[in-house]
Amino acid sequence: xxxxxxxxxxxxxxxxxxxxxxxxxxxxxxxxxxxxxxxxxxxxxxxxxxxxxxxxxxxxxxxxxxxxxxxxxxxxxxxxxxxxxxxxxxxxxxxxxxxxxxxxxxxxxxxxxxxxxxxxxxxxxxxxxxxxxxxxxxxxxxxxxxxxxxxxxxxxxxxxxxxxxxxxxxxxxxxxxxxxxxxxxxxxxxxxxxxxxxxxxxxxxxxxxxxxxxxxxxxxxxxxxxxxxxxxxxxxxxxxxxxxxxxxxxxxxxxx
Numbered sequence: 001x002x003x004x005x006x007x008x009x010x011x012x013x014x015x016x017x018x019x020x021x022x023x024x025x026x027x028x029x030x031x032x033x034x035x036x037x038x039x040x041x042x043x044x045x046x047x048x049x050x051x052x053x054x055x056x057x058x059x060x061x062x063x064x065x066x067x068x069x070x071x072x073x074x075x076x077x078x079x080x081x082x083x084x085x086x087x088x089x090x091x092x093x094x095x096x097x098x099x100x101x102x103x104x105x106x107x108x109x110x111x112x113x114x115x116x117x118x119x120x121x122x123x124x125x126x127x128x129x130x131x132x133x134x135x136x137x138x139x140x141x142x143x144x145x146x147x148x149x150x151x152x153x154x155x156x157x158x159x160x161x162x163x164x165x166x167x168x169x170x171x172x173x174x175x176x177x178x179x180x181x182x183x184x185x186x187x188x189x190x191x192x193x194x195x196x197x198x199x200x201x202x203x204x205x206x207x208x209x210x211x212x213x214x215x216x217x218x219x220x221x222x223x224x225x226x227x228x229x230x231x232x233x234x235x236x237x238x239x240x241x242x243x244x245x246x247x248x249x250x251x252x253x254x255x256x
Contacts, residue, residue, distance in 0.1 A: 004118055004119040004122070004123075004208045004211060005207055005208055006108065006109075006115055006118070006197060006207065006208040006209065007197050007198065008197055008198030008199050008203070008207075009197075009198030010196065010197045010198055013083065014083045014084060014109075014196040014197075015077055015082040015083050015084035015085065015109065015110065016084070016109050016110065016196070016197065017074075017109070017110045017111065017112065018112055019112055020112070020142075020143040020144075020146045020147075021112075021113070022111035022112050022113030022114060022155075023071050023074045023075050023107075023110075023111050023113075023114075024111055024113045024114050024154075024155045024158045024159050024162065025113065025147070025151050025154055025155055025158075026067075026071065026154065026158070027068075027071040027075075027158060028158045028159075028161040028162045028165060029075060029103050029104060029107045029114070029162040029165055029166070030068070030071070030072060030075070030103075031099060031100050031103050031165045031166075033057050033068060033072060034072060034075075034076060034099070034103055035096075035099055036056055036057060037051075037056070037057075037072060037078060038089060038092055038099075040056060043078060043079055043080060044079070047069075047078065048069065051065055051066075051068070051069045052065045052066055052069065057069075074110065074111075075106065075107045075110055075111060076088065076103075076106055076107070076110070077110070083196070083250070084106055084109055084110065084193070084196075085106070086250075087189060087192055087249050087250070088102050088103070088105075088106045088189065090249060090252050091185040091186075091188060091189050091232075091249070092185075094185055094232075094252075095183060095184070095185040097183070098183045098185040098186050100165055100166045100167055101166055101167070101180060101182070101183065101186035101189075101212070101213070102185065102186060102189055103165075103166070104162065104163075104165075104166035104212065105186065105189050105190055105193055105209065105212060106189075107162065108193075108208075108209075108212070109193055109196075109197075112142065112143075113139060113142070113143070113155050113159070114159055114162060115142075115208075116138050116139050116141070116142035116143070117135050117138055117139060117159045117163070118208055118211075118212065119138060119208075120134035120135055120137075120138050121135070121163050121168055121169070121177070122168070122208075122211050122212060122214070124177040125177060126177050126178060126179050127176060127177060127178075128176060128177050129174055129175070129176045129177075130160065130169060130174075130175045130176065130177065132156050132160070135156045135159055135160065136152060136156050139152060139155055139156070139159075140152065160175055163175075166180065167180040167181070168180055168214075179214045180212075180213065180214045182213035182214060182215055182219075182223055184223065184226040184227040184229075184230045184232060185227075185230075185232065186213055187210070187213060187223045187224060187226070187227045187232075187233075188227045188230075188232035188233050188246055188249060189249075190207075190209040190210045190212060190213060191204055191209070191210070191224075191227070191233055191244055191246040192246035192247075192249050193209045194207040194209040194210065195244075195245070195246055195247070197209070200244075201241060201242050201243060201244065202242050204244050205220050205224070205242075205244075224244070231248070231252075232246065232248070232249060232252075233245065233246045233248065233249075234246075234247075234248060
């Protein structure tokens with residue numbers, strides 16, 4: 001299992017977000033809403049119109065539509081000029097079924113509050129019940145006293161829902177850990193994010209990004225090879241040094 005390190009030296013232009021605030025004070029990763037936006041394919045003012053005036057996301061009020069769109073933009077960018085969103089949308093085009101994991105990975109990059117909950121979730125043994133205090137304590141350790149109790153409770157609830165949407169948790173009132181089914185597309189995105197976050201070589205495979213995929217060490221190598229065979233990443237073994245490069249995803253996005 002990985003070290004749960006997510007940021008080594010993130011590239012400023014990739015689209016990562018840092019700080020003590022995050023979208024999970026009010027929303028989840030909203031996989032269903034993201035899928036509708038991706039299927040629509042619009043951006044900028046055209047997307048604003050379709051969401052707010054035409055009610056693409058089927059929200060009851062204009063203010064609710066605007067707020068949902070704002071939160072989606074916080075989590076994903078929804079702009080092809082933002083590398084994280086461009087890469088996500090490229091991989092979604094290639095494998096739509098991977099969206100729950102792709103969405104989670106992107107949201108982890110852009111919401112520090114969600115990122116703080118990764119270790120207690122991923123390290124929870126399969127079949128074990130999630131204890132809310134484990135998430136609460138992880139968030140508190142990350143942000144100190146900058147969130148009041150009510151807001152902290154919201155983050156715990158929303159983060160738990162997000163990890164359920166990604167496939168890591170199951171259950172309504174009482175959630176327990178289940179193992180996700182990783183895909184080559186999700187592996188490629190995890191590698192791309194790890195690279196953008198400053199990891200290289202073997203460090204990529206032991207980063208928090210790859211740990212999210214619930215793969216044993218041998219399975220990581222197998223999934224890496226599947227991603228390479230699918231043309232999503234480049235892998236070279238140079239003596240004892242492993243080189244992994246997901247930059248080809250940028251050219252795939254440009255040609256999509």
